[in-house]
Amino acid sequence: MNIRFSIIIPCYNNADLLRNVLQGYSTQTTPKESYEVILIDNNSSDPNIISCYNEYKNKVNITLVFRPVLANPFALNSARNLGLRIAKNNWCIFTDSDCIPSPSYLMQISTTISNKGKYICMAGLREFIHSKDVDITKIDTSNSHLSNCPRIKSPSNYGLIRDRRLGKIELLPNTEQPWGHFYGCNMVFKKQDIINAGLFDEQYDGTWGYDDIDLAYRVIHTLGVEPVFIKEAVVYHQDKVCSDTSASEIKNRIEKINNPNYKYICKKIPGYYEFSLREFKRFGLSEFQSLPK
Numbered sequence: 001m002n003i004r005f006s007i008i009i010p011c012y013n014n015a016d017l018l019r020n021v022l023q024g025y026s027t028q029t030t031p032k033e034s035y036e037v038i039l040i041d042n043n044s045s046d047p048n049i050i051s052c053y054n055e056y057k058n059k060v061n062i063t064l065v066f067r068p069v070l071a072n073p074f075a076l077n078s079a080r081n082l083g084l085r086i087a088k089n090n091w092c093i094f095t096d097s098d099c100i101p102s103p104s105y106l107m108q109i110s111t112t113i114s115n116k117g118k119y120i121c122m123a124g125l126r127e128f129i130h131s132k133d134v135d136i137t138k139i140d141t142s143n144s145h146l147s148n149c150p151r152i153k154s155p156s157n158y159g160l161i162r163d164r165r166l167g168k169i170e171l172l173p174n175t176e177q178p179w180g181h182f183y184g185c186n187m188v189f190k191k192q193d194i195i196n197a198g199l200f201d202e203q204y205d206g207t208w209g210y211d212d213i214d215l216a217y218r219v220i221h222t223l224g225v226e227p228v229f230i231k232e233a234v235v236y237h238q239d240k241v242c243s244d245t246s247a248s249e250i251k252n253r254i255e256k257i258n259n260p261n262y263k264y265i266c267k268k269i270p271g272y273y274e275f276s277l278r279e280f281k282r283f284g285l286s287e288f289q290s291l292p293k
Contacts, residue, residue, distance in 0.1 A: 005035040008083035011097035015048035024100040026059040036061040040079040077200035099235035124186040124233030128154035131238040182216035210265040
């Protein structure tokens, strides 16, 4: 089976984090010719984005696309769709510009495809670390540095240390709302499956969240593709937040009543609203503000 990957990464500023990510892709244990990295820049003001590209263009097969002026730079889905359209390979990996892959990341995904077959989609694990603890000179094929970085309570994980999906995601595909465990920082689909499902829904652009779950729902529920969890396919999410800002960011993420994307997905996916209530209870987040019934 000829397995090749297109890794699609929307980016916006934070070139220092992106540089660490590209270092991670330059130290993969799989052959360089088996994957490409596509960076879609959403109007960054950070001039070092191009410096990252220049530094790694001879180490990894990279394409960098600068988008025309956007009404809102928080345009992940249109960026992902653009990356998908120019992707050269049959499997697409979606991740974020602050998520460093473990050195065996692509190998683990490739092995799963070889073992499970082509009618699958995959979700991997997230580990949460502080960017100040990352030393780019130590990101190598051994993974000893990243695996030993202290874990932190990340706002993007609702202030929890362990990936909040653990306890349910390991049960894939035999768990309720299996698409609810697919996050855009670490998920894999066949390119043709995404096209057949109608691409990412760009109505989610403008604010954060739920676009990834929406796509997974259409691929899994509508197309009948099997969802698979790959525990060993790890990305390390770099945080910059300090304790003073962390509390406010967590509060912003759990107040779903003001998030139009949450309202949108609850209307689109039957039973998702009730599922989300059960999940927040499982996370121990009593301050969760949901939609009125």
